[in-house]
Amino acid sequence: MDVGERLKVIRKQKGLSQRELAKRAGVTNSTISMIEKNSVSPSVSSLKKVLQGIPMSLVEFFSDEGETSATQPVVYGPADFMDLSVDDVKLKLVGKAFGRRAMAFMIETYEPGSDTGEDPYLHDGEEAGLVIRGQFELTVGDEIYHLKEGDAYYFDSTRPHRFRNPYDEPCQIVSATTPANF
Amino acid sequence: MDVGERLKVIRKQKGLSQRELAKRAGVTNSTISMIEKNSVSPSVSSLKKVLQGIPMSLVEFFSDEGETSATQPVVYGPADFMDLSVDDVKLKLVGKAFGRRAMAFMIETYEPGSDTGEDPYLHDGEEAGLVIRGQFELTVGDEIYHLKEGDAYYFDSTRPHRFRNPYDEPCQIVSATTPANF
DNA sequence: TAATTATGTCAAAAATACCGAACATGCCGA
């Protein structure tokens, strides 16, 4: 892994000069210069300081996988979604023909007052989602969260969870669960 | 983050002594000792060497696996998304702190004229997505599809694919890719 | 054009990390 090059790319992406970043990070500009030229291998503490000026965590820095940029049916219209609704919780699964799918990608609609119930919704894997309309209440473990349009979640599915919409408007969510042992 | 303590825990977990680890890593035992006592902040290069003796990557080391999923954040607002954008293709990853995530859940925005490029975008796994605003052109294999708001896709990531927005309006997509090796 | 400001780089001094070799402790078997 090319630490110097990576730092340089990130810094440029943020539109910072070596000196600006140095000031924010509390190090000197020459430190940045040398790190970027790989003429030194920074100490963890100083790299951390530098990244705080971005700001960026060490994990993010080292997970450079983000540099991406980055005969089944492929496209499904609303009419093609597979309906898995129960009561006021409407679930539309994308890719109904996909047999051994690795994940469940769904459009979920929670009508006012709807609830996935108290039952521990337990399964292996992880799930994530984004609110595209309305708001709802998410319980994970014993924490209760309130999510509104534009908010997202990501948690380990082994933790008991529950979706509830105590509000006046329907709430629409796009979600993904993996594996699709649903 | 307590680098020394973390190293110590990992080393013990692997049943290694400071000297054993030192030998495998190609450093001296005193180095390990000092790192674990936080009497120094190791350079990236030496920490990397040490971890190779485990073996463990820097990402894994800093992603603090010790944290149970219960301590992970669950909800992410737009400000918390991790930005993986390149040029006119804007990628926002949900769950940046999730170390070994099983999937990448993202909000993608394709500006007019943007394109993920001709390069075969090849990786294992599967991916799905839903258009929440605008429209775009999806190429999978040698098929070209046109998706508009409300349409979705689901395909095997081993098939070469490409995202392109030749239209006048930005296109926004919610997507999920698994595994997150992208 | 000249002065100004911003950029990145470099050399030597200061600070810090690392090595090599000792030291201290505890454990186990003779």
Place this chain on the structure above:
DNA sequence: TCGGCATGTTCGGTATTTTTGACATAATTA
């Protein structure tokens, strides 16, 4: 109890990083 033997710690010296304070270049302004 003693002598290995393995453990982790400490210390002086060496190697590396970081700062300090320059220099060179390019872009901007007077």
